[in-house]
Amino acid sequence: MLVTFPNMGNVAFAARALCQGLKIPYVMPEKNNKDTLRRGSFYAPEEICLPFKVMLGNFLECIEKGADTILFVGSCGPCRFGEYCELHMKILRRLGYGNVNIVVADFSPEIGIDALRHRIAAISDKSPVGKLEKLKAVKNAMIIEALCDRLDRIAYEMAGYEVNRGTCKRLMYEYKAKILESKEPDETIAMLRGYLRKFGEVKTDLSLDPVKIAIIGEIYTVIDPFSNLYIEEKLMDLGASSSRMLTPTWWVKDLVMKPVKLNSPNINRAARKYMPFPVGGHGKECIGEAVLAAKKGMDGAIQILPLGCMPEVISKAILPSIRRDYSFPFMTLIVDEVTGEAGINTRLEAFLDMLGSIKKRGGSGRKHNLTKMEPAGSLLRRCANEADRKELFFE
């Protein structure tokens, strides 16, 4: 058995660590690139959303390298995600890869816990290690995911405050490259912890007060830099500070807490007035995040969605109400395989210019009370105090 998995931001690092811990041979998917997308788009239905096409491209590349088992997560919908795995299987069969097994970890109650256990066993039974080591492998994979998400968050937010422009981006590239060099999950964890320390030493100037942007939208396109045309890195280059709530770590926590209805209470509460019912995907989360960003005192938000993404199209229609109620500016970026990077760059620069001038004029005149919320950028203000900085980065 040679396992592979889609390249979805930091998730691929965690999946790689899981295979290392279970001592199961694996094929690491290439960093998503234009060829991956071109290949996926060629065989995918034209109207399907971007994540499907990129993932299909990943699978085809890895199958050619010998992979015969694909690890994937699934759901029963209500958006197209519910159809992903069936459609992937159908296309792969048609292309002559009927021998490839797709193991779908589907946590929806419709599938049932027994079916889920059976699917997980299809992988874990092939592992030569004992039960305790298997548990450790899962734990390490989760730690690596959480550390990567945390480091990314610090890098994106801190970039607006760094004294030497480019330091955070350089550190981010470094740890991502080093993950691929490490041989063991324990080694990866130690290395990532070291980078937490390095971020703690980055020279920052809290008086810079950069434009602060919330990244909201469809989860795959916000966590996969290639799909969103590296928008967070572009914001780093432009000296802005950005943050997003949707990360793979958030997704796991949300999934675990959902059965007891304790998932993301802050987001759900914030979204209730505008969207009382879920509409599939993370449409509700997009609305909740937008409201929270406005209340936190962020300067604006960028919604990213793949062309034709049903849940995000609904959210897009609601965002103008939030703009009106909170005087909170939004920009929407719709991405697919023909999205031009130059157009995105121009829109991004124009949006930042607009936010910068609103900021200079003394803000958008929002009337709501910000004092109960933690203001954006407080992560770094707390860093000004060395003791706090330790607490924040060295735990």
Ligand code: SF4
């Ligand atoms: S959330 Fe949108 S992009 Fe993601 S699978 Fe559903 S329809 Fe497609």
